[in-house]
Amino acid sequence: DAGVTQSPTHLIKTRGQQVTLRCSPKSGHDTVSWYQQALGQGPQFIFQYYEEEERQRGNFPDRFSGHQFPNYSSELNVNALLLGDSALYLCASSLERQPYGYTFGSGTRLTVV
Amino acid sequence: RKEVEQDPGPFNVPEGATVAFNCTYSNSASQSFFWYRQDCRKEPKLLMSVYSSGNEDGRFTAQLNRASQYISLLIRDSKLSDSATYLCVVTAMDSSYKLIFGSGTRLLVRP
Numbered sequence: 001d002a003g004v005t006q007s008p009t010h011l012i013k014t015r016g017q018q019v020t021l022r023c024s025p026k027s028g029h030d031t032v033s034w035y036q037q038a039l040g041q042g043p044q045f046i047f048q049y050y051e052e053e054e055r056q057r058g059n060f061p062d063r064f065s066g067h068q069f070p071n072y073s074s075e076l077n078v079n080a081l082l083l084g085d086s087a088l089y090l091c092a093s094s095l096e097r098q099p100y101g102y103t104f105g106s107g108t109r110l111t112v113v
Numbered sequence: 114r115k116e117v118e119q120d121p122g123p124f125n126v127p128e129g130a131t132v133a134f135n136c137t138y139s140n141s142a143s144q145s146f147f148w149y150r151q152d153c154r155k156e157p158k159l160l161m162s163v164y165s166s167g168n169e170d171g172r173f174t175a176q177l178n179r180a181s182q183y184i185s186l187l188i189r190d191s192k193l194s195d196s197a198t199y200l201c202v203v204t205a206m207d208s209s210y211k212l213i214f215g216s217g218t219r220l221l222v223r224p
Contacts, residue, residue: 033211042117042200042214043157056207090156092212099210100145104156 004105006091012111013081019110021076025093026103031055032074033102034066035090043090049074050096081112114139117215119201125221126191134186134218136201143203143213146177148186151198151217160186160199191222 005024013019025032031050035043045058049068063079072093078085091105119136126132138146146163161168163175163184174187184201201215 035212035214040121040216042216043212045205045211045213048211056211058211088154094210100147100162100204102159102212104158106156109154 004091004093004103006089006105006108008108009106010109010111012113015081015083015112017081017112018077018079019081021078021089021091021108021110023074023076023091023093023105025072025074025091029093029095029103030072031094031096031099032068032072033092033094034074034076035092036060037088037090037107038084039087046076078110083112086110086112115215116140116213117201117203119215119218121216121218123219123221125223127223128191128193130191130222131187131189132191132220133188134199134201134220136184136215136218138182138184138201138203138213140203140206141179141182142206144206145204145210146184147202147212148173148175148184149200149202149214151200153197157200157214188220191220193222193224196220196222 033048034046037043047057052068088107090107092102148160149157150160151157163177167176172189176185198217200217205211
């Protein structure tokens with residue numbers, strides 16, 4: 001049973017560029033959440049998608065946007081990258097009716113130079 | 114003030130030691146509580162849920178004190194493999210059931 005799959009695993013971008021991160025949820029899961037984890041910090045909630053709509057958003061600027069597709073997979077887009085966007089980006093999937101049953105992917109490590 | 118606060122450590126203990134971690138949370142309306150474990154450069158993984166009655170899973174015991182808004186984790190008979198960062202987690206009271214993480218407490222178990 002495949003868990004949560006994220007791609008790419010590592011990425012290096014230049015300030016001002018745009019990046020797209022991808023997530024395939026665990027089989028059977030319908031809800032996808034994205035978290036940002038800076039070095040030495042706990043993960044911070046970015047947003048959550050359910051039924052192809054953003055259901056909740058954390059304290060992140062509009063440069064961070066996302067999408068959920070009919071097959072429940074999701075993308076996280078970040079525009080106008082800043083050095084401070086360097087972090088581990090984690091995708092977590094769950095079932096809407098079992099909201100605390102999160103499964104995390106292994107993350108995408110983004111470095112902005 | 115952070116929503117979830119933890120002592121960052123590191124806690125450096127010998128194998129076989131008992132070690133306790135604490136965390137406090139600020140939102141008295143939070144309803145669900147967890148401890149997650151995160152190995153270096155890996156994703157967080159659920160260690161255990163935390164209940165007011167206390168719960169135990171092998172060498173691990175978690176406790177919740179709602180009145181003090183305080184959560185604890187006790188690890189008995191520490192193993193080298195317990196070395197990791199332990200994240201205290203509470204849930205937000207909105208439709209997303211988002212997880213609110215503390216910054217983590219780092220544990221190093223030495224031979």
